[in-house]
């Protein structure tokens with residue numbers, strides 16, 4: 141049970157000066173790609189107004205924190221520094237320390253603060269820190285002291301830790317997957333933190349870890365059983381005295397001692413009520429554990445099914461889930477499509493070399509390329525294709541509609557469109573980008589709904605974009621660092637016992 145003594149000396153209606161900052165990273169510890177300082181810079185280390193320019197109008201958590209400065213009376217939100225990474229392998233220890241050092245310097249130099257708002261993911265790993273988010277919170281708490289309330293928002297895929305909850309005042313978690321409520325949950329966090337800073341509420345937090353990781357295909361919050369579980373979370377959030385109620389699903393591809401689900405309750409002053417609600421939600425999840433696991437189609441089975449239709453059909457490359465740390469260049473499905481002679485195929489593939497070759501050849505040229513499978517040996521071999529360069533572009537596009545995570549501006553890097561036989565279209569990119577926006581295709585002159593099979597590198601995230609334009613969605617258990625049946629991956633640090641690895645286990649929160 142965790143509570144902080146908040147200064148409360150601020151006049152109840154006085155102006156609050158609130159810092160916002162963060163590092164948003166989901167680490168796939170099975171991935172061979174890591175992040176060093178250059179990787180952070182490439183993702184964008186944004187300072188001050190740069191944060192507003194990039195995220196001010198977005199539906200992201202940082203967008204919600206910035207909106208708090210406009211929507212909550214007498215609250216000034218000051219953006220300090222923020223970096224949002226595409227999920228990949230862990231951050232190098234020195235790069236993490238340097239970035240967090242900037243966060244702490246900014247907090248020190250621009251103090252005093254009435255509160256701090258942190259936009260974190262909750263599944264970051266950096267150097268030897270398997271709980272990098274907890275480490276950020278620990279250092280920030282040490283810097284601002286015990287009396288300044290700290291609010292934090294986490295992604296639904298957070299592996300929440302005791303450290304995160306102990307060092308924060310209020311924790312809120314996205315409640316939707318695809319994540320379309322990031323801004324809303326951050327704004328809710330900011331509102332609670334403003335109330336806490338004014339002494340109007342006394343947040344106490346309870347965390348119950350649930351020794352379970354749901355299958356990635358069972359993580360849609362609009363589908364059962366999560367639909368009813370999230371409805372129960374909402375109901376708890378409306379109980380008297382409850383300030384916030386959340387459930388984190390955990391991130392299966394971060395092999396850490398904190399892997400797993402968790403329930404989190406923020407209560408106004410009553411630790412035992414917080415604990416009781418958190419335990420109740422944990423029990424509810426546990427009762428549904430059988431429905432949080434599923435069997436999947438093999439690559440062959442999935443490609444055959446995709447070929448049959450009905451079309452257009454969205455085929456999910458689960459093992460190369462870019463939003464979960466996949467390398468974006470797996471060729472398992474492409475290989476299957478060529479082998480099964482599937483017509484009307486569309487997919488992206490990360491391959492800067494081949495993009496450069498297309499650019500050199502020029503639009504209209506015929507090219508023979510060895511594409512994909514270049515990051516590591518886990519995602520299929522390099523595949524030979526012959527086709528015509530249809531288009532070459534800078535890969536930048538915008539999507540103002542609600543997308544997964546609320547992102548608006550996208551950058552796939554230099555991009556080439558290659559048209560191959562049987563009306564196959566390959567979109568080759570120079571950056572690893574999840575397929576979360578139809579505009580990724582439309583900006584290149586491709587209408588996704590005119591294609592027969594769209595192979596997307598993701599599981600849940602592509603559905604917000606592609607779901608409305610396809611007639612069927614099929615998932616393939618393709619090998620890779622985000623394999624659907626993750627019990628086939630080799631874990632070294634995960635907790636034991638943990639469902640579904642260990643099925644005969646007792647859990648009674």
Ligand SMILES: [Zn+2]
Pocket residue numbers: 295296297319
């Ligand atoms: Zn997520």
